[in-house]
Amino acid sequence: MTLRSIRSAGAFAGTAVLVLTMSACDLGTEPEGKGEKIAIGIKFDQPGLGLRTADGYSGFDVDVATYVARKLGYSEDEIVWKEAPSAQREKLIVSGDVRFVVATYSINERRLKEVDFAGPYFLTHQDLLVRGDEVAINEVEDLNSRKLCSVTGSTSARNVKEKLAPKADLQQLGGYSECLAALESKKVDALTTDAAILAGYASQQQHWGKFKLVGLSLSDENYGIGVKKGDTALKAEINKALGELVSDGTWRKLVRKHFNLSSYESEPPPRIQD
Known part of the structure; x- marks a missing residue:
């Protein structure tokens, strides 16, 4: 029985037949909904991962979140998408504004003090x-003499300040699209964050040829799905869904769908932690 079935049992006992189990479904299959809503936090400004446009929401994280929601018993039209900026993700979870967050959310010890994580799934x-005409950055030490941009509250910004290049001129802005504009206008020398995020921007048609990834693996970033601290039942449900995402081939299909326009090559799916 899914978490949603448990909640619904009291309200519909004696008046409706509950579906206790759901068969595995692909991305094109809509389970029958019961009118409830689920709020999920995603990024709104990350092409290839979580992007809001006039046509709706798209990206790898959006599709992962949709798949997980379906496994929990929610159809796509019962999802309420909420923007989850890097600096606001824990607050959204702790306050209950969202049920879970799927937003390029790296698992680390600092965040585990406030929230729990299902996964990792990526x-x-x-x-x-950097810009396409930029002189090559060959090693980490080169960053100390550069102007860099990252997002407030991100692991990438923290890594630059505390580990990688403490002498770098680091600007922290509200979103990666703002950093990209600063890079294009030559206000900064490089945008630093996860390679998957950078690949999403570089693969947009309007950016072809303008930017390139340097190719330095500066850290390991395991993306997890953030849930409220202590919600072991929800974490277990999501981990089960993520396991099925990989085993039924959907994970690989989504990687090809969202990253095939760039030279970025993803790692194999990571092992899900209990």
Whole structure:
């Protein structure tokens, strides 16, 4: 029985027949919904991962979240998408504004003090995006003499300040699209964050040829799905769904779907932690 079936049992006992189990379904299959809503936090400004456009929401994280929601018993039209900026993800979870967050959310010890994580479901590495005509950055030490941009509250910004290049001129802005604009206008020398995020921007048609990934693996970033601290039942349900995402071939299909326009090559799916 899914978490949603448990909640619904009291309200519909004696008046409706509950579906206790759901068969595995692909991305094109809509389970029958019961009118409830689920709020999920995603990024709104990350091409290839979580992007809001006039046509709706798209990206690898969006499709993963949709798959998980279906396994929990929610149809796509019962999902309420909420923006989850890097600096606000823990707050959204702790306050209950969202049920879970799927937003390029790296698992680390600092965050585990406030929230729990299901997964991981994706492994990437911190890298740099530079202009196509930029002189090569060959090693980490080169960053100390550069102007860099990352997002407030991100692991990437923290890594630069505390580990990688403490002498770098680091600007922290509200979103990666703002950093990309600063890079294009030559206000900064490089945008630094996870390679998967950078690949999403570089693969947009309007950016072809303008930017390139440096190719430095500066860290390991395991993306997890953030849930409220202590919600072991939800974590277990999501981990089960993520296991099926990989085993039924959907994970690989989504990687090809969202990253095939760039030279980025993803790592194999990471092992899900209990």
